[in-house]
Amino acid sequence: MTSPVHLFTRTKIKLFYDEGKIIVLNEIQLQAILAGTIVTLEIAIVSIIFGAIFGVIIALGRISKNKVANSLSWFYIWFFRGTPLLLQLFIIYYAIPIIYLDSTGMTFTIDPMLCAYVAFSLNAAAYLAEIIRAAIESIDGGQMEAAKALGMSYRQAMTKIIIPQTFKRLVAPMGNELILLLKDTSLVSTIALSDLLRTVKTMASATGSWVYYIYAAAIYLFLTTIIQVVFDKTEKKLGVYER
Amino acid sequence: MSMVKLVDVRKSFGDNEVLKGINLEIESGEVVCIIGASGSGKSTMLRCLNHLERITDGEVYIQGELTDKREKNKDLMKIDPVKVQALCAELGMVFQNFNLFPHLTVIQNITVAPSIVKKVDKGVIEKTALELLEMVGLSDKKDEYPSRLSGGQQQRVAIARALAMEPMIMMFDEPTSALDPELVGEVLATMRKLAEEGMTMIIVTHEIGFAREVADRVIFMDEGVICEQGTPEEVLLNPKEERTKTFLNKIL
Numbered sequence: 001m002t003s004p005v006h007l008f009t010r011t012k013i014k015l016f017y018d019e020g021k022i023i024v025l026n027e028i029q030l031q032a033i034l035a036g037t038i039v040t041l042e043i044a045i046v047s048i049i050f051g052a053i054f055g056v057i058i059a060l061g062r063i064s065k066n067k068v069a070n071s072l073s074w075f076y077i078w079f080f081r082g083t084p085l086l087l088q089l090f091i092i093y094y095a096i097p098i099i100y101l102d103s104t105g106m107t108f109t110i111d112p113m114l115c116a117y118v119a120f121s122l123n124a125a126a127y128l129a130e131i132i133r134a135a136i137e138s139i140d141g142g143q144m145e146a147a148k149a150l151g152m153s154y155r156q157a158m159t160k161i162i163i164p165q166t167f168k169r170l171v172a173p174m175g176n177e178l179i180l181l182l183k184d185t186s187l188v189s190t191i192a193l194s195d196l197l198r199t200v201k202t203m204a205s206a207t208g209s210w211v212y213y214i215y216a217a218a219i220y221l222f223l224t225t226i227i228q229v230v231f232d233k234t235e236k237k238l239g240v241y242e243r
Numbered sequence: 244m245s246m247v248k249l250v251d252v253r254k255s256f257g258d259n260e261v262l263k264g265i266n267l268e269i270e271s272g273e274v275v276c277i278i279g280a281s282g283s284g285k286s287t288m289l290r291c292l293n294h295l296e297r298i299t300d301g302e303v304y305i306q307g308e309l310t311d312k313r314e315k316n317k318d319l320m321k322i323d324p325v326k327v328q329a330l331c332a333e334l335g336m337v338f339q340n341f342n343l344f345p346h347l348t349v350i351q352n353i354t355v356a357p358s359i360v361k362k363v364d365k366g367v368i369e370k371t372a373l374e375l376l377e378m379v380g381l382s383d384k385k386d387e388y389p390s391r392l393s394g395g396q397q398q399r400v401a402i403a404r405a406l407a408m409e410p411m412i413m414m415f416d417e418p419t420s421a422l423d424p425e426l427v428g429e430v431l432a433t434m435r436k437l438a439e440e441g442m443t444m445i446i447v448t449h450e451i452g453f454a455r456e457v458a459d460r461v462i463f464m465d466e467g468v469i470c471e472q473g474t475p476e477e478v479l480l481n482p483k484e485e486r487t488k489t490f491l492n493k494i495l
Contacts, residue, residue, distance in 0.1 A: 140342075142338060142340055142342040143342060143344065145295050145338070145342065146336075146338060146342035146343075146344070147344075147356075148293075148294075148295060148331075149293055149295065149331075149334070149335070149336035149338075149405075150332070150355075150356035150360065150404070150405070150408055151328060151329070151331065151332030151356060151360040151361075151408060152356060152359065152360055153328065156359050156360065160355060160359060161344055161355075164346050165344075165345065165346050240388075241345055241346050241347075241388040241389075241390060242345070242388075242390055
């Protein structure tokens, strides 16, 4: 029977054996890990930005009285939240070139990075739209009335009065979403992109040492810590007008 | 020419008819106080004037111009929304709960609407805002956020904010009802000052003493109709209608 103590000592021995290779990464490994980290970061940052912009539009559609805008946004959220992100990534990566070939007779290769940007942005937009809609609806109705009574149009009231008041309430869920995105970027290994996790996985398989995963974990934690700290600070700063 | 006019105005929320045929005309310079029990339709009537609520039936005029004409909840006339918005902006409104914009400082609360709606030059509107703050006695609070002000101070800022749009009429929807008793006086004093300057005012209030003092006309509303109206002496001291007497006995 293996007791926890035994497991612990065996782990220690393994770390000791591997010491020469793992404690110091060689330059090529270091560069590969850095490149993987950049891919991960790029996808997360691009998709949170485009997701937020698109999310605002969908959120406005959801609260609009216009039936077409309302049902289109409902449908969008229903689809992108209701199917796996991995599936959406596959559809964009595999299906679009085939549909293109079938309809035009021409082949075209899709850039996997662009695919990742599109899939992650569209998916993030669905989640962010719901977050933004809830934030807008949480603003007291008297604010819109006061803005209207002062002669503002719906658009002016939204952009100057209502939406700025949602910023503080949006920071925490946005940070949440960004952290989720950062970790979900590991899905792009399925469309031939080398993100952080994929990079260390390759190293681990090539050398037989699992300890490369620890480097990845450390980098993920480092990045998410930065996000957490920055978002916490931003939230405090934006709440300056509250008592 | 009347400043505002309501013709046979009805308003229903679902099956609940809140206004049951209101006819009302208010002249320039008049101070009109509207009294009545809660649920009598006083606030709804104000809100119908500036399109915060759409009427179900009837006609609404602001400065002689038609802003709403409806029957059975359907528009009878297509009226240019830009024109309606401009006319409604002639009616300044002060709310029971102040509704200041919490993310803006006191001075920004006052300047935001003139600068984006009327595109008034920044220097000009800031000067006006400072004068208005002086008038309501809050010059020293110009860079505070509303959350740091007392209820009475917030309501005075709200009055200054409405005045910054240079409205022809000021409407007050129970402006002192949400205030602690010791803060009511400062708001009423500000309103009194406005009345003395000749501002046309429509005030929904429970402050009978104030109504007696400043009103040119008092309107008593009950169950969605104007039950009695006249000078403060007529309505408040010698009411003719039984319902007015009952109401006054209850609250005095």
